[in-house]
Amino acid sequence: MTDTAPRPTLEAVAARAGVSRATVSRVVNGGDGVREPLVERVRKAVEELGYVPNQAARSLVTRRHDAVAVVVAEPETRVFADPFFALQLRGISKELTAYDNQLVLLLTEGRDDHARVGRYLAGGHVDGALVFSLHLDDPLPGLIQHAGVPTVFGGRPDWSGGDRRGVVYVDSDNRGGARDAVRHLVGLGRTRIAHITGALDQTSAVDRLDGYRDVMVDADPRLIVEGDFTPAGGERAMRELLERCPDLDAVFAANDLTAAGALRVLRESGRRVPQDVAVVGFDDMLPVAEQTEPSLTTVRQDIEEMGRLMARLLLRGLDRRAAEQGVGAAPSSVVLPTTLVRRASA
Amino acid sequence: MTDTAPRPTLEAVAARAGVSRATVSRVVNGGDGVREPLVERVRKAVEELGYVPNQAARSLVTRRHDAVAVVVAEPETRVFADPFFALQLRGISKELTAYDNQLVLLLTEGRDDHARVGRYLAGGHVDGALVFSLHLDDPLPGLIQHAGVPTVFGGRPDWSGGDRRGVVYVDSDNRGGARDAVRHLVGLGRTRIAHITGALDQTSAVDRLDGYRDVMVDADPRLIVEGDFTPAGGERAMRELLERCPDLDAVFAANDLTAAGALRVLRESGRRVPQDVAVVGFDDMLPVAEQTEPSLTTVRQDIEEMGRLMARLLLRGLDRRAAEQGVGAAPSSVVLPTTLVRRASA
DNA sequence: AACGGAGGTGAGAGCGCTCTCCGATCATCG
DNA sequence: CGATGATCGGAGAGCGCTCTCACCTCCGTT
Numbered sequence: 129m130t131d132t133a134p135r136p137t138l139e140a141v142a143a144r145a146g147v148s149r150a151t152v153s154r155v156v157n158g159g160d161g162v163r164e165p166l167v168e169r170v171r172k173a174v175e176e177l178g179y180v181p182n183q184a185a186r187s188l189v190t191r192r193h194d195a196v197a198v199v200v201a202e203p204e205t206r207v208f209a210d211p212f213f214a215l216q217l218r219g220i221s222k223e224l225t226a227y228d229n230q231l232v233l234l235l236t237e238g239r240d241d242h243a244r245v246g247r248y249l250a251g252g253h254v255d256g257a258l259v260f261s262l263h264l265d266d267p268l269p270g271l272i273q274h275a276g277v278p279t280v281f282g283g284r285p286d287w288s289g290g291d292r293r294g295v296v297y298v299d300s301d302n303r304g305g306a307r308d309a310v311r312h313l314v315g316l317g318r319t320r321i322a323h324i325t326g327a328l329d330q331t332s333a334v335d336r337l338d339g340y341r342d343v344m345v346d347a348d349p350r351l352i353v354e355g356d357f358t359p360a361g362g363e364r365a366m367r368e369l370l371e372r373c374p375d376l377d378a379v380f381a382a383n384d385l386t387a388a389g390a391l392r393v394l395r396e397s398g399r400r401v402p403q404d405v406a407v408v409g410f411d412d413m414l415p416v417a418e419q420t421e422p423s424l425t426t427v428r429q430d431i432e433e434m435g436r437l438m439a440r441l442l443l444r445g446l447d448r449r450a451a452e453q454g455v456g457a458a459p460s461s462v463v464l465p466t467t468l469v470r471r472a473s474a
Numbered sequence: 475m476t477d478t479a480p481r482p483t484l485e486a487v488a489a490r491a492g493v494s495r496a497t498v499s500r501v502v503n504g505g506d507g508v509r510e511p512l513v514e515r516v517r518k519a520v521e522e523l524g525y526v527p528n529q530a531a532r533s534l535v536t537r538r539h540d541a542v543a544v545v546v547a548e549p550e551t552r553v554f555a556d557p558f559f560a561l562q563l564r565g566i567s568k569e570l571t572a573y574d575n576q577l578v579l580l581l582t583e584g585r586d587d588h589a590r591v592g593r594y595l596a597g598g599h600v601d602g603a604l605v606f607s608l609h610l611d612d613p614l615p616g617l618i619q620h621a622g623v624p625t626v627f628g629g630r631p632d633w634s635g636g637d638r639r640g641v642v643y644v645d646s647d648n649r650g651g652a653r654d655a656v657r658h659l660v661g662l663g664r665t666r667i668a669h670i671t672g673a674l675d676q677t678s679a680v681d682r683l684d685g686y687r688d689v690m691v692d693a694d695p696r697l698i699v700e701g702d703f704t705p706a707g708g709e710r711a712m713r714e715l716l717e718r719c720p721d722l723d724a725v726f727a728a729n730d731l732t733a734a735g736a737l738r739v740l741r742e743s744g745r746r747v748p749q750d751v752a753v754v755g756f757d758d759m760l761p762v763a764e765q766t767e768p769s770l771t772t773v774r775q776d777i778e779e780m781g782r783l784m785a786r787l788l789l790r791g792l793d794r795r796a797a798e799q800g801v802g803a804a805p806s807s808v809v810l811p812t813t814l815v816r817r818a819s820a
Numbered sequence: 821a822a823c824g825g826a827g828g829t830g831a832g833a834g835c836g837c838t839c840t841c842c843g844a845t846c847a848t849c850g
Numbered sequence: 851c852g853a854t855g856a857t858c859g860g861a862g863a864g865c866g867c868t869c870t871c872a873c874c875t876c877c878g879t880t
Binding site: 821822823824825826827828829830831832833834835836837838839840841842843844845846847848849850 | 851852853854855856857858859860861862863864865866867868869870871872873874875876877878879880
Binding site: 483484495500503527528531533535 | 836838839
């Protein structure tokens, strides 16, 4: 439609306002040290010409991009298809927008993609990165640390292989939340409390299992079955549990989807929930938790806030860096609290 | 950790390879017209120095950014939290990655955000835009057309207010899919077929309703109730339907979530599905459709493919534009076919 | 009344890259 | 064996911006 409109440059604005480029630049970037009448004239010229700074030219000299990469390692569809990530992304977006930063989304799938992402980050196209590294053996954290890009992780990364110094992450208190869930079941008088874990190659699943163990210090090992965060996994695990321990009276599922699967099997088996078996989930994913039958008691985490916090931490770190290694502590990791939401299932 | 490593420049590579900047540039950008031995030498120097081109400098002269904005208007949480968008995004990401383009994600929320997005697009920071404009009265399409940025829409935009010339979009065959769904119900011998619509401020909902009407030419108007694409809306609508038309024997729900809500109400009311009432959904969102009771017969659309296609269309358009308004038709809109997936509910 | 010092403003040098000339180089043909 | 293209490689001019200086007002001081 419109032919490539010849966008006005600083020069053009300067000419129109009858000042030098430098002055226009000053006005555009905050306007400090320019007298009011001039500021006004420049503003007017900018307005009239519809001037928008050329980010490329600016980046070339400032070495800043006002852009942050969000890297999502997504080996499995599940991860991406659940609302979890979407909510976090939204939190991130809000925070970045508030500070005029762009969000560059990098989805990876498979090993070669990792290399690509590493190259991209090392290439200095963005000021920092927010990384969702979900699996224990993920090479991504290492790659990124190597790339030397300021980074904040979503969820505690696995640092078994690496250097944990300087690693900043934002996570929910998975362990504490799990403890709360299990304690709640204990408080209900349940004694044979089972746990269906998440995919144990993810720290969140491990942490929730640890929380369960914190309370059930000498639990019957048969009460713990590995799931994978999916409803199908929950069903399978629940069947196994019922076979092994028909006397169980409660289940703590590693997430709501798992709980939904478990509920279905419990119903099939003729158990009443919560009378015969109480069930608690994790996440408080509304579309799931509110619609199971019965509705699910679960552990809520503020996912959007996690995202917002990640972005905030990163931007703060960038500022600090910009301020010539200024004083003030480097940002450190944050673990957000969880809350138990009581519904009908326990 | 690492102090800002002084990244090597073209100059440095040239020096090391013993050639001029121009030659290095040529090699880096395809290597045409440079003799093999030199190419080799340059490649080696690039490798050794770990040279990565400075995108900002390059953009400054080429006026290309190799970046595409993805704009998601998201007035409601629902839109974002469902897997639909995530899948589409994945398709887009794959395609963009394949052509070395970056994905800049712009989430909007509310009016002032629109202005921000308009400014950003008009600012020429990206080569093109992929826009998900979901609501009929959305000012975004207009803003974008005004910004003069090559754009492909996800889902047929509402152009009641605007100029539809040159508007390119990718959509599922919502109307055709709806027809198939209803015809299937007719084929099952159902005669009192109800429809729970989606949010009618979205073209997809309108198109599905139209498809329903295509088959049920003189349907009892009481058989049509407005929903909003949510399970809660589905429940509400189903209750209303049962009250109005207790004799209905089938329901076509505008999407799977709505169908899930409807199923719940049907079960509550003592109806058996599919014996008493057959139910068909739309979308084939696996986590939902496979897990309702009974599993849902629904209309599948290839969501990821839609995303991929959007990106492909846009990139093709950009190429064309780059080729000096070359010949070859401007890309035109694409409507992807849908398929009926039979499960237990109808 | 002259002078030092702020505080404003402008000139100019790049940031790292691409791309257009042009000159150099080689093979080929008369 | 020399002229003639065709091809390859290099020099250099910017792309639009920021930022350092140097300059130039204009004020307050002595």
